[in-house]
Amino acid sequence: MRILAAMSGGVDSAVATARAVDAGHEVVGVHLALSRAGGTLRTGSRGCCTIEDSMDARRAADLLGIPFYVWDFSERFKLDVVDDFVAEYSAGRTPNPCMRCNEHIKFAAVLEKGLDLGFDAVCTGHYAIVRPGADGALELHRASDAAKDQSYVLGVLTAEQLAHTYFPLGETPSKALVRAEAAERGLSVAQKPDSHDICFIPDGDTRGWLADRVGAEKGEILDRSGAVVGSHEGAQAFTVGQRRGLSLGVPAPDGRPRFVLEVRPVSNTVVVGPKEALAIAEISGPRFTWAGSAPAAADAAAGFDCRVQIRAHAEPVPARAVVASIVGQDGVSGDHVIVTRGSPLDGVAPGQTAVIYIGTRVLGQFTIDRTVSAVPVEA
Numbered sequence: 001m002r003i004l005a006a007m008s009g010g011v012d013s014a015v016a017t018a019r020a021v022d023a024g025h026e027v028v029g030v031h032l033a034l035s036r037a038g039g040t041l042r043t044g045s046r047g048c049c050t051i052e053d054s055m056d057a058r059r060a061a062d063l064l065g066i067p068f069y070v071w072d073f074s075e076r077f078k079l080d081v082v083d084d085f086v087a088e089y090s091a092g093r094t095p096n097p098c099m100r101c102n103e104h105i106k107f108a109a110v111l112e113k114g115l116d117l118g119f120d121a122v123c124t125g126h127y128a129i130v131r132p133g134a135d136g137a138l139e140l141h142r143a144s145d146a147a148k149d150q151s152y153v154l155g156v157l158t159a160e161q162l163a164h165t166y167f168p169l170g171e172t173p174s175k176a177l178v179r180a181e182a183a184e185r186g187l188s189v190a191q192k193p194d195s196h197d198i199c200f201i202p203d204g205d206t207r208g209w210l211a212d213r214v215g216a217e218k219g220e221i222l223d224r225s226g227a228v229v230g231s232h233e234g235a236q237a238f239t240v241g242q243r244r245g246l247s248l249g250v251p252a253p254d255g256r257p258r259f260v261l262e263v264r265p266v267s268n269t270v271v272v273g274p275k276e277a278l279a280i281a282e283i284s285g286p287r288f289t290w291a292g293s294a295p296a297a298a299d300a301a302a303g304f305d306c307r308v309q310i311r312a313h314a315e316p317v318p319a320r321a322v323v324a325s326i327v328g329q330d331g332v333s334g335d336h337v338i339v340t341r342g343s344p345l346d347g348v349a350p351g352q353t354a355v356i357y358i359g360t361r362v363l364g365q366f367t368i369d370r371t372v373s374a375v376p377v378e379a
Contacts, residue, residue, distance in 0.1 A: 003028070006124045010195065013057070014060040014187050015168075017029055017064060017123060023168075032070075032077075063187060073109055077105055080104035090236055092236075093350045098312070099353050123166040126153075141170075143170045148174070150312075152309050210236050223252075232270055239349060257275070278348075281340060283372075284336045285370070289364055291362045304321060308341070308354050308356055309355045321356055348371050
């Protein structure tokens, strides 16, 4: 196959590319220039797609003896990922920019360009497995190494995209083996730290970054009854489940800490309450996709047992899903994926992505649009 290897400059993509070369594929390396700031630098494990990362990727490609290019996707990245991030926070939602990057950049824009250039697949260093299911259709599964599994952030991939993806690291039992292999191959990134946090906010100061772009207007912090218990410097800086950074002038009756339960951008207010009030009985959303074959229409309508994961570093938990037509938050009726479970989910926020699993298989995903509390307001 002709393989387009997306080389981030990290150890995983370098080893994945090396394995593609070893497998006899015709491989071309490409690094994605996503930052619009020309002098973007990496700080330890913070940030990615920086100048240092592009240089590390080039060194790995040179060692492997493959062609290497840098593709500028900064404008597309700003529109589809950065601007979306700002818009979602401004709307009081909690976005996952890594999901949007995979959805719109790595496995959409890059894959489209690669196919136009005659490549058969895009290779990345993600820890996930693509294999045929019982019906012969390709399925996305969790990686062998549960600690490094990245199937959650790949939940946005469609059947068509799965047909053109290549994940050489999916069956590797541990990250330690990948680093050891990199060292044996003489790759300079063998001990390079993994990147963390949001790549376009390398200093980790999300609140300050948002304030610079959407402004910060002082507003009220309310309890569940509507009583004013404090103030804030900008509602967009808060996310559901947050405890730190709350300026509360009125202590809770029981003296216990309070957490953000809701962000209301229109009124610029933040609602807080006890930790128990973060319990969510039901989540739903109209923006959903299936990773491979969709569930049978009858099963989707009747409901089916599954597992659901709502954060990249969480574990999937037992749940039940159904596809039904309901009126969404925008007042429009249409098909939504609705997920419920016996034990409530904790600290779920609109804007997050829920990935649905059947065993190790990623069945699909949806963006959470509505949550239903498991705790009455009076509690």
